[in-house]
Amino acid sequence: MRTDMEGMGTSVPPLKKHVLIYFSQKNIPETVALNFYDYFQKKRWRNQRCVKMANWKIAAWNWILNLL
Secondary structure, three states, X not given: OOOOOOOOOOOOOOOHHHHHHHHHHOOOXXXXXXXXXXXXXXXXXXXXXXXXXXXXXXXXXXXXXXXX
């Protein structure tokens, strides 16, 4: 059974609310966080080589950097 604290670290997949918190802490709009979450949900949290992501926060940080 999944606890509410799972996803606060790097576990994959994260809870949507944890993604929202992460982006909020970086002063990134909620819409960007939701776009990130929806995109990777559709990809089943896999990277470009179809390998399951080990750390969603690295992907989130790269997503943010690509906005700049």
